[in-house]
Amino acid sequence: MAHAQDAREHGSRPSYGGLEVIVRIEMHCQMQDESLSLRGMQACSRRGFLSTGVLAVAGGSMMPHQTTQAQSNSLIAAKKPVFVSTWNFGKPANEASLRRYNEGGSLLDAVEEGIRLTEADTSNASVGAGGKPAAHGKVQLDACIMYGPGSKAGSVGGIEDIKHPISVARAVMEKTPHVLLVGQGARDFAMEQGFAPQNLLTPQEHEAWKTWKKEKQSLEVGEDNHDTIALVGLDKDGTLAGGCSTSGLAYKMPGRVGDSPILGSGLYVDNEIGAAGATGVGENVMRFCGSFMVVEYMRQGLSPEDACAETIRRIARLDGRPIEELHINFIAVNKQGQFGAAGTGSGFPYAVTYPGFSEVLQSKALSQKAIGIEGGNAPIEEQS
Ligand code: SD4
Numbered sequence: 603m604a605h606a607q608d609a610r611e612h613g614s615r616p617s618y619g620g621l622e623v624i625v626r627i628e629m630h631c632q633m634q635d636e637s638l639s640l641r642g643m644q645a646c647s648r649r650g651f652l653s654t655g656v657l658a659v660a661g662g663s664m665m666p667h668q669t670t671q672a673q674s675n676s677l678i679a680a681k682k683p684v685f686v687s688t689w690n691f692g693k694p695a696n697e698a699s700l701r702r703y704n705e706g707g708s709l710l711d712a713v714e715e716g717i718r719l720t721e722a723d724t725s726n727a728s729v730g731a732g733g734k735p736a737a738h739g740k741v742q743l744d745a746c747i748m749y750g751p752g753s754k755a756g757s758v759g760g761i762e763d764i765k766h767p768i769s770v771a772r773a774v775m776e777k778t779p780h781v782l783l784v785g786q787g788a789r790d791f792a793m794e795q796g797f798a799p800q801n802l803l804t805p806q807e808h809e810a811w812k813t814w815k816k817e818k819q820s821l822e823v824g825e826d827n828h829d830t831i832a833l834v835g836l837d838k839d840g841t842l843a844g845g846c847s848t849s850g851l852a853y854k855m856p857g858r859v860g861d862s863p864i865l866g867s868g869l870y871v872d873n874e875i876g877a878a879g880a881t882g883v884g885e886n887v888m889r890f891c892g893s894f895m896v897v898e899y900m901r902q903g904l905s906p907e908d909a910c911a912e913t914i915r916r917i918a919r920l921d922g923r924p925i926e927e928l929h930i931n932f933i934a935v936n937k938q939g940q941f942g943a944a945g946t947g948s949g950f951p952y953a954v955t956y957p958g959f960s961e962v963l964q965s966k967a968l969s970q971k972a973i974g975i976e977g978g979n980a981p982i983e984e985q986s
Contacts, residue, residue, distance in 0.1 A: 642803040679939040680836075683709065684956040685716060686933050686941045687833035688881040691729075692953030693962050695720045695833055697780075700955050709837040710749055710772070713845045717745070717768040720831045721847055724804050728829035732763045732804045733849025735811050736856045741802040743767040743849055744863040746782075747775060750842035750873025750930035759784040763799040764792045768847045771863070782863065799862035814853055830862050830878025832869055832893075834935050842937065844869050844877045850884070860884025876900045876937055878910070882946070890917045896934050906934035907942025907966050914946055914968055926969035942966070947973035 656974050683703055685696040699716030707715065721730025728734065735741045745767035746757035756775025758767050759782060770792045774783055783791055793799065801809075828849035837843075846869040848862040861884035862868035868884065870893035871877040878896035880887045887893075892913055899909035912931035918925040931945035943952040943965035949963045950973055 609826075632821060646802045678941075680941060680954065680956040681839075681958065682836055682933075682939055683712070683910045684935060684939050684954065685712070685835045686935045686943075686955075687716065688831055688879065688931065688933055688943075688950070688951050689829055690951050690953070690962050691720050691723070691726055691829075692831060692833065692958060693955065695831060696953050696955030697960055699833065699835060700957070700960075703835075704935065707834055707969060709841055709843045709857075710747070713833055713835050713843050714768055714772055715748065716833050717831055717845045717847050718766050720929045721766050721768060726829065727807055727810075727852075728849055729831050729847050730849070731800075732807060732809055733802060734852035735803055736850075736854050736858070737892070738856045739803070739808070739811055739815075740856070741807075741849055742854075742856065742858075743802070743847070744859055744868075745771045745845065745847040746865060746869055747771045747800050747845040747864040748843065748865060748869055748871040748877075749775070750871050753871070753873070754926070755781050755865050755871075757782045757863040757865065758788040758792075759863045760857055761785070761792065763789060763790040763802060764797050765800060765802060766797070768845050769847070770795070770797060781865070784859065785857070811853070830868070830881040832862075832881055832933060834869075834871070834877035834879055834933065836877075836935050836937070836939055840937055842871050842873050842877045842935070844871045844879055846879050848881075850872070861887040861892065861914065864888050866891040868893060870894045870897050872897045874901075874937070876906065876935055878906075878932055878934040880932050881950075882926065886917065886921065886928045886930050890920065892917065892930065892932065896932050900934065900936050905942055906936050906940050907944060910934050910942060910944035911968060914944055924969070926971035929973075931965060944968060945973065949973075 641869045663859060687696050695716035698719040699712040702715035703712040724732030733741045740762050742760040742762055744759050747768060748755040754775050756771040758770050761767050764770055773795045832846040834844035846862045850860045861880055867888040869879045875897055876893050878893040880892050893912045896909045899912050904912060913932060918928060925946045928946045931950045933943040935941045941954055945965045946968050948970050949964040949967035952965055
Protein backbone atom coordinates (compact mmCIF):
# COMPACT_ATOMS: atom_id res chain seq x y z
CA MET A 603 0.00 0.00 0.00
CA ALA A 604 2.82 2.39 0.82
CA HIS A 605 4.10 1.88 -2.69
CA ALA A 606 0.70 2.56 -4.22
CA GLN A 607 0.21 5.71 -2.16
CA ASP A 608 3.68 6.90 -2.95
CA ALA A 609 3.06 6.26 -6.62
CA ARG A 610 -0.11 8.31 -6.56
CA GLU A 611 1.56 11.22 -4.84
CA HIS A 612 4.68 11.22 -6.96
CA GLY A 613 3.16 10.46 -10.28
CA SER A 614 4.38 6.95 -11.02
CA ARG A 615 1.93 4.11 -11.25
CA PRO A 616 1.85 0.89 -9.31
CA SER A 617 1.77 -2.39 -11.13
CA TYR A 618 -1.71 -3.26 -12.31
CA GLY A 619 -0.87 -6.73 -13.48
CA GLY A 620 -0.25 -8.22 -10.06
CA LEU A 621 -2.14 -8.35 -6.83
CA GLU A 622 -1.84 -4.66 -6.18
CA VAL A 623 -4.79 -2.76 -7.52
CA ILE A 624 -6.32 0.60 -7.00
CA VAL A 625 -9.91 0.51 -5.99
CA ARG A 626 -11.47 3.88 -6.07
CA ILE A 627 -14.56 3.98 -4.00
CA GLU A 628 -16.45 7.16 -4.62
CA MET A 629 -18.92 7.87 -1.90
CA HIS A 630 -21.36 10.34 -3.33
CA CYS A 631 -24.11 12.22 -1.65
CA GLN A 632 -27.28 10.26 -1.46
CA MET A 633 -29.47 12.17 -3.85
CA GLN A 634 -32.71 11.12 -5.43
CA ASP A 635 -31.53 11.64 -8.98
CA GLU A 636 -28.96 9.13 -10.16
CA SER A 637 -27.19 12.03 -11.89
CA LEU A 638 -25.75 14.39 -9.34
CA SER A 639 -25.67 18.03 -10.24
CA LEU A 640 -22.54 20.05 -9.57
CA ARG A 641 -24.45 22.53 -7.49
CA GLY A 642 -25.96 19.71 -5.51
CA MET A 643 -22.53 18.31 -4.88
CA GLN A 644 -21.11 21.63 -3.81
CA ALA A 645 -24.00 22.17 -1.43
CA CYS A 646 -23.33 18.72 -0.12
CA SER A 647 -19.63 19.52 0.30
CA ARG A 648 -20.48 22.61 2.25
CA ARG A 649 -22.31 20.40 4.69
CA GLY A 650 -19.04 18.70 5.37
CA PHE A 651 -19.39 15.78 3.06
CA LEU A 652 -16.17 13.90 2.42
CA SER A 653 -15.64 12.36 -0.97
CA THR A 654 -13.44 9.42 -0.29
CA GLY A 655 -10.91 7.69 -2.45
CA VAL A 656 -9.67 4.40 -1.16
CA LEU A 657 -6.42 2.74 -2.04
CA ALA A 658 -6.54 -0.93 -1.40
CA VAL A 659 -4.22 -3.83 -1.76
CA ALA A 660 -6.18 -6.84 -2.88
CA GLY A 661 -7.00 -8.83 0.18
CA GLY A 662 -5.68 -6.08 2.45
CA SER A 663 -7.19 -3.25 4.40
CA MET A 664 -8.55 0.00 3.01
CA MET A 665 -7.45 3.44 4.02
CA PRO A 666 -9.56 6.46 3.12
CA HIS A 667 -8.13 9.84 2.22
CA GLN A 668 -9.93 13.11 1.92
CA THR A 669 -10.05 14.74 -1.51
CA THR A 670 -9.97 18.45 -2.18
CA GLN A 671 -13.02 20.35 -3.32
CA ALA A 672 -11.62 20.45 -6.86
CA GLN A 673 -11.11 16.71 -6.80
CA SER A 674 -14.58 16.05 -5.49
CA ASN A 675 -16.05 18.17 -8.30
CA SER A 676 -14.43 15.84 -10.77
CA LEU A 677 -16.08 12.84 -9.16
CA ILE A 678 -19.53 14.10 -10.00
CA ALA A 679 -21.42 12.44 -12.81
CA ALA A 680 -23.06 15.13 -14.93
CA LYS A 681 -26.44 14.75 -16.52
CA LYS A 682 -26.17 13.70 -20.12
CA PRO A 683 -25.47 14.88 -22.66
CA VAL A 684 -22.49 16.73 -21.26
CA PHE A 685 -20.02 18.93 -23.13
CA VAL A 686 -16.66 19.91 -21.71
CA SER A 687 -14.30 22.35 -23.41
CA THR A 688 -11.27 24.57 -22.94
CA TRP A 689 -11.19 28.23 -21.89
CA ASN A 690 -13.91 30.80 -21.36
CA PHE A 691 -15.00 30.66 -24.98
CA GLY A 692 -15.87 27.02 -24.36
CA LYS A 693 -19.05 28.01 -22.56
CA PRO A 694 -20.90 29.51 -25.55
CA ALA A 695 -19.44 26.72 -27.67
CA ASN A 696 -20.79 24.06 -25.29
CA GLU A 697 -24.13 25.81 -25.24
CA ALA A 698 -24.25 25.78 -29.04
CA SER A 699 -23.45 22.07 -28.90
CA LEU A 700 -26.24 21.37 -26.44
CA ARG A 701 -28.67 23.46 -28.47
CA ARG A 702 -27.83 21.57 -31.65
CA TYR A 703 -28.22 18.28 -29.82
CA ASN A 704 -31.58 19.31 -28.37
CA GLU A 705 -32.74 20.28 -31.84
CA GLY A 706 -32.20 16.71 -32.95
CA GLY A 707 -28.59 16.83 -34.07
CA SER A 708 -26.29 13.89 -33.53
CA LEU A 709 -23.48 14.03 -30.99
CA LEU A 710 -21.05 14.72 -33.83
CA ASP A 711 -23.27 17.50 -35.18
CA ALA A 712 -23.27 18.99 -31.70
CA VAL A 713 -19.48 18.83 -31.28
CA GLU A 714 -18.96 20.33 -34.73
CA GLU A 715 -21.49 23.10 -34.11
CA GLY A 716 -19.88 24.18 -30.84
CA ILE A 717 -16.44 24.39 -32.41
CA ARG A 718 -17.78 26.22 -35.47
CA LEU A 719 -19.06 28.96 -33.16
CA THR A 720 -15.56 29.56 -31.84
CA GLU A 721 -14.02 29.33 -35.32
CA ALA A 722 -16.42 31.99 -36.61
CA ASP A 723 -15.71 34.42 -33.78
CA THR A 724 -13.07 36.81 -35.13
CA SER A 725 -12.69 38.46 -31.73
CA ASN A 726 -10.61 35.52 -30.57
CA ALA A 727 -7.21 35.45 -32.19
CA SER A 728 -6.40 31.79 -31.78
CA VAL A 729 -9.10 29.71 -33.48
CA GLY A 730 -10.48 29.89 -37.02
CA ALA A 731 -11.13 33.22 -38.72
CA GLY A 732 -9.25 36.06 -37.04
CA GLY A 733 -6.52 33.74 -35.81
CA LYS A 734 -2.97 35.01 -35.57
CA PRO A 735 -0.97 34.13 -38.68
CA ALA A 736 2.20 32.14 -39.11
CA ALA A 737 5.48 34.06 -39.52
CA HIS A 738 4.85 34.64 -43.22
CA GLY A 739 1.56 36.37 -42.55
CA LYS A 740 -0.88 33.62 -43.59
CA VAL A 741 -3.30 32.05 -41.12
CA GLN A 742 -2.75 28.27 -41.02
CA LEU A 743 -5.35 26.25 -39.15
CA ASP A 744 -5.28 22.80 -37.52
CA ALA A 745 -8.32 20.74 -36.47
CA CYS A 746 -9.52 17.23 -35.83
CA ILE A 747 -12.69 15.40 -34.92
CA MET A 748 -13.12 11.92 -33.48
CA TYR A 749 -16.16 9.72 -32.97
CA GLY A 750 -16.08 6.98 -30.34
CA PRO A 751 -17.95 4.15 -32.10
CA GLY A 752 -15.48 2.59 -34.49
CA SER A 753 -12.83 5.15 -33.43
CA LYS A 754 -13.53 7.14 -36.57
CA ALA A 755 -11.47 10.28 -37.06
CA GLY A 756 -10.56 13.03 -39.48
CA SER A 757 -8.10 15.83 -39.32
CA VAL A 758 -6.49 18.72 -41.20
CA GLY A 759 -3.14 20.41 -40.60
CA GLY A 760 -1.89 23.79 -41.81
CA ILE A 761 -4.96 24.48 -43.92
CA GLU A 762 -5.23 28.04 -45.31
CA ASP A 763 -8.20 30.22 -46.29
CA ILE A 764 -10.88 27.93 -44.87
CA LYS A 765 -12.85 29.30 -41.96
CA HIS A 766 -14.15 26.02 -40.54
CA PRO A 767 -11.37 23.42 -40.43
CA ILE A 768 -13.43 21.34 -38.01
CA SER A 769 -15.97 20.76 -40.80
CA VAL A 770 -13.22 19.88 -43.26
CA ALA A 771 -11.86 17.41 -40.69
CA ARG A 772 -15.30 15.87 -40.47
CA ALA A 773 -15.45 15.61 -44.25
CA VAL A 774 -12.05 13.88 -44.25
CA MET A 775 -13.47 11.38 -41.75
CA GLU A 776 -16.73 10.79 -43.58
CA LYS A 777 -15.79 11.16 -47.24
CA THR A 778 -12.27 9.83 -47.62
CA PRO A 779 -10.51 6.63 -46.60
CA HIS A 780 -7.86 8.81 -44.88
CA VAL A 781 -7.45 10.43 -41.50
CA LEU A 782 -5.15 13.45 -41.98
CA LEU A 783 -4.80 15.89 -44.88
CA VAL A 784 -2.34 18.77 -44.73
CA GLY A 785 -1.55 22.05 -46.44
CA GLN A 786 -2.49 22.55 -50.06
CA GLY A 787 -3.99 19.06 -50.30
CA ALA A 788 -6.33 19.82 -47.41
CA ARG A 789 -7.29 23.15 -48.98
CA ASP A 790 -7.94 21.54 -52.38
CA PHE A 791 -10.08 18.88 -50.75
CA ALA A 792 -12.06 21.55 -48.86
CA MET A 793 -12.70 23.41 -52.13
CA GLU A 794 -13.84 20.20 -53.81
CA GLN A 795 -16.26 19.74 -50.94
CA GLY A 796 -17.71 23.19 -51.50
CA PHE A 797 -15.98 25.15 -48.74
CA ALA A 798 -15.48 28.72 -49.98
CA PRO A 799 -11.97 30.14 -49.58
CA GLN A 800 -11.66 33.47 -47.81
CA ASN A 801 -8.98 35.65 -46.27
CA LEU A 802 -8.88 34.76 -42.57
CA LEU A 803 -6.47 37.53 -41.53
CA THR A 804 -8.37 40.39 -39.92
CA PRO A 805 -7.03 43.95 -40.36
CA GLN A 806 -6.28 44.01 -36.63
CA GLU A 807 -4.20 40.84 -36.74
CA HIS A 808 -2.50 42.03 -39.92
CA GLU A 809 -1.36 45.16 -38.09
CA ALA A 810 -0.25 43.10 -35.07
CA TRP A 811 1.73 40.82 -37.37
CA LYS A 812 3.43 43.77 -39.08
CA THR A 813 4.47 45.11 -35.68
CA TRP A 814 5.75 41.70 -34.67
CA LYS A 815 7.73 41.49 -37.92
CA LYS A 816 9.37 44.81 -37.17
CA GLU A 817 9.94 44.44 -33.47
CA LYS A 818 10.06 40.87 -32.32
CA GLN A 819 10.97 38.38 -34.99
CA SER A 820 11.00 35.65 -32.40
CA LEU A 821 8.34 33.27 -31.26
CA GLU A 822 7.42 33.89 -27.70
CA VAL A 823 4.80 31.88 -25.94
CA GLY A 824 2.94 33.89 -23.40
CA GLU A 825 -0.13 35.97 -23.11
CA ASP A 826 -2.04 36.77 -26.22
CA ASN A 827 -0.56 34.23 -28.57
CA HIS A 828 -2.04 30.85 -27.91
CA ASP A 829 -5.34 29.13 -27.28
CA THR A 830 -7.30 26.28 -28.73
CA ILE A 831 -10.78 24.91 -28.43
CA ALA A 832 -10.89 21.25 -27.51
CA LEU A 833 -14.47 20.13 -26.92
CA VAL A 834 -15.51 16.65 -25.81
CA GLY A 835 -19.05 15.34 -25.51
CA LEU A 836 -20.85 12.40 -23.95
CA ASP A 837 -24.22 11.41 -25.31
CA LYS A 838 -27.18 10.14 -23.29
CA ASP A 839 -26.38 6.58 -24.35
CA GLY A 840 -22.72 6.80 -23.37
CA THR A 841 -21.37 7.52 -26.84
CA LEU A 842 -18.33 9.79 -26.81
CA ALA A 843 -16.99 12.24 -29.39
CA GLY A 844 -14.72 15.27 -29.52
CA GLY A 845 -13.11 17.90 -31.66
CA CYS A 846 -10.24 20.34 -31.51
CA SER A 847 -9.48 23.48 -33.54
CA THR A 848 -6.77 26.14 -33.45
CA SER A 849 -4.69 28.59 -35.42
CA GLY A 850 -1.76 27.26 -33.42
CA LEU A 851 1.04 29.24 -31.92
CA ALA A 852 1.11 32.81 -33.12
CA TYR A 853 3.77 33.61 -35.73
CA LYS A 854 4.78 29.97 -35.89
CA MET A 855 7.09 28.71 -38.62
CA PRO A 856 5.07 28.26 -41.81
CA GLY A 857 4.15 24.61 -42.01
CA ARG A 858 4.48 24.02 -38.29
CA VAL A 859 1.67 21.75 -37.11
CA GLY A 860 0.98 21.39 -33.39
CA ASP A 861 -0.78 18.83 -31.28
CA SER A 862 -4.33 19.91 -32.07
CA PRO A 863 -4.94 17.88 -35.26
CA ILE A 864 -2.89 14.92 -34.06
CA LEU A 865 -5.09 12.17 -32.68
CA GLY A 866 -3.88 11.06 -29.28
CA SER A 867 -2.17 14.41 -28.71
CA GLY A 868 -4.59 17.34 -28.95
CA LEU A 869 -7.61 15.04 -28.74
CA TYR A 870 -8.45 11.44 -28.06
CA VAL A 871 -11.74 9.58 -27.77
CA ASP A 872 -12.03 6.01 -26.56
CA ASN A 873 -15.62 4.89 -26.57
CA GLU A 874 -15.02 2.37 -23.78
CA ILE A 875 -13.44 4.84 -21.37
CA GLY A 876 -13.68 8.56 -22.07
CA ALA A 877 -12.33 11.48 -24.02
CA ALA A 878 -9.65 14.11 -23.47
CA GLY A 879 -8.37 17.25 -25.17
CA ALA A 880 -5.43 19.59 -24.80
CA THR A 881 -4.53 23.24 -25.11
CA GLY A 882 -1.21 24.97 -24.70
CA VAL A 883 2.19 24.49 -26.27
CA GLY A 884 1.65 21.63 -28.67
CA GLU A 885 5.28 20.57 -28.68
CA ASN A 886 4.90 19.72 -25.00
CA VAL A 887 1.85 17.57 -25.67
CA MET A 888 2.59 15.77 -28.91
CA ARG A 889 5.89 14.26 -27.78
CA PHE A 890 3.92 12.38 -25.14
CA CYS A 891 0.58 11.53 -26.79
CA GLY A 892 -0.94 13.66 -24.04
CA SER A 893 -4.66 13.14 -24.60
CA PHE A 894 -4.18 9.41 -25.14
CA MET A 895 -2.28 9.30 -21.87
CA VAL A 896 -5.14 11.03 -20.04
CA VAL A 897 -7.58 8.43 -21.37
CA GLU A 898 -5.24 5.61 -20.37
CA TYR A 899 -5.05 6.96 -16.82
CA MET A 900 -8.85 7.03 -16.73
CA ARG A 901 -8.80 3.41 -17.89
CA GLN A 902 -6.65 2.62 -14.87
CA GLY A 903 -9.33 4.07 -12.61
CA LEU A 904 -8.29 7.68 -12.10
CA SER A 905 -10.93 10.37 -12.13
CA PRO A 906 -10.79 12.72 -15.15
CA GLU A 907 -9.15 15.44 -13.07
CA ASP A 908 -6.56 13.10 -11.56
CA ALA A 909 -5.87 11.64 -15.01
CA CYS A 910 -5.16 15.13 -16.40
CA ALA A 911 -2.92 15.99 -13.46
CA GLU A 912 -1.07 12.69 -13.58
CA THR A 913 -0.43 13.14 -17.31
CA ILE A 914 1.09 16.57 -16.71
CA ARG A 915 3.31 15.26 -13.90
CA ARG A 916 4.52 12.42 -16.08
CA ILE A 917 5.20 14.75 -19.02
CA ALA A 918 7.19 17.05 -16.72
CA ARG A 919 9.19 14.11 -15.38
CA LEU A 920 10.05 12.89 -18.86
CA ASP A 921 10.71 16.37 -20.23
CA GLY A 922 12.87 17.38 -17.31
CA ARG A 923 11.71 20.97 -17.04
CA PRO A 924 9.64 22.25 -14.12
CA ILE A 925 5.89 21.89 -14.57
CA GLU A 926 5.30 25.65 -14.74
CA GLU A 927 7.50 25.97 -17.82
CA LEU A 928 5.47 23.59 -19.95
CA HIS A 929 2.29 25.64 -20.54
CA ILE A 930 -0.12 22.78 -21.14
CA ASN A 931 -3.65 22.02 -19.99
CA PHE A 932 -6.00 19.08 -20.36
CA ILE A 933 -9.74 18.51 -20.11
CA ALA A 934 -11.41 15.13 -19.79
CA VAL A 935 -14.75 13.39 -19.44
CA ASN A 936 -15.30 9.72 -18.73
CA LYS A 937 -18.02 7.36 -19.83
CA GLN A 938 -19.92 7.91 -16.59
CA GLY A 939 -20.11 11.67 -17.19
CA GLN A 940 -17.49 12.64 -14.61
CA PHE A 941 -15.33 15.51 -15.84
CA GLY A 942 -12.22 17.41 -14.85
CA ALA A 943 -9.21 19.39 -15.98
CA ALA A 944 -5.71 20.30 -14.91
CA GLY A 945 -3.09 22.78 -16.08
CA THR A 946 0.57 23.49 -15.53
CA GLY A 947 -0.16 27.01 -14.26
CA SER A 948 -2.38 28.28 -11.50
CA GLY A 949 -5.42 26.67 -13.11
CA PHE A 950 -7.08 27.46 -16.42
CA PRO A 951 -10.73 28.09 -17.18
CA TYR A 952 -12.70 25.26 -18.73
CA ALA A 953 -16.39 25.04 -19.48
CA VAL A 954 -18.90 22.36 -18.55
CA THR A 955 -22.44 22.29 -19.92
CA TYR A 956 -25.23 19.79 -19.41
CA PRO A 957 -28.99 20.10 -19.10
CA GLY A 958 -29.66 22.71 -16.42
CA PHE A 959 -26.00 23.63 -15.94
CA SER A 960 -23.46 25.68 -17.87
CA GLU A 961 -20.44 27.19 -16.14
CA VAL A 962 -16.81 28.10 -16.55
CA LEU A 963 -14.83 26.27 -13.87
CA GLN A 964 -11.24 26.62 -12.77
CA SER A 965 -9.06 23.59 -13.41
CA LYS A 966 -6.80 21.94 -10.90
CA ALA A 967 -3.56 23.94 -10.69
CA LEU A 968 -0.18 22.25 -10.72
CA SER A 969 1.90 25.36 -10.04
CA GLN A 970 1.41 28.92 -8.90
CA LYS A 971 2.37 30.46 -12.24
CA ALA A 972 -0.29 32.88 -13.45
CA ILE A 973 -1.46 32.09 -16.95
CA GLY A 974 -3.06 35.42 -17.86
CA ILE A 975 -5.78 35.73 -20.44
CA GLU A 976 -4.23 33.51 -23.03
CA GLY A 977 -4.97 34.14 -26.66
CA GLY A 978 -6.59 37.44 -25.81
CA ASN A 979 -9.81 35.58 -25.30
CA ALA A 980 -11.84 37.35 -22.74
CA PRO A 981 -15.20 35.68 -22.21
CA ILE A 982 -17.30 36.26 -25.30
CA GLU A 983 -20.08 37.91 -23.32
CA GLU A 984 -17.53 40.51 -22.19
CA GLN A 985 -16.33 41.24 -25.70
CA SER A 986 -19.49 42.70 -27.16
C1 SD4 B 1 -0.69 24.39 -30.72
N1 SD4 B 1 -1.93 23.51 -28.89
O1 SD4 B 1 -0.74 24.62 -31.91
C2 SD4 B 1 -1.94 24.52 -29.90
C3 SD4 B 1 -2.03 25.91 -29.39
C4 SD4 B 1 -2.82 26.07 -28.15
O2 SD4 B 1 -3.37 27.30 -26.31
O3 SD4 B 1 -3.52 25.24 -27.69
N2 SD4 B 1 -2.73 27.16 -27.46
O4 SD4 B 1 0.37 24.10 -30.15
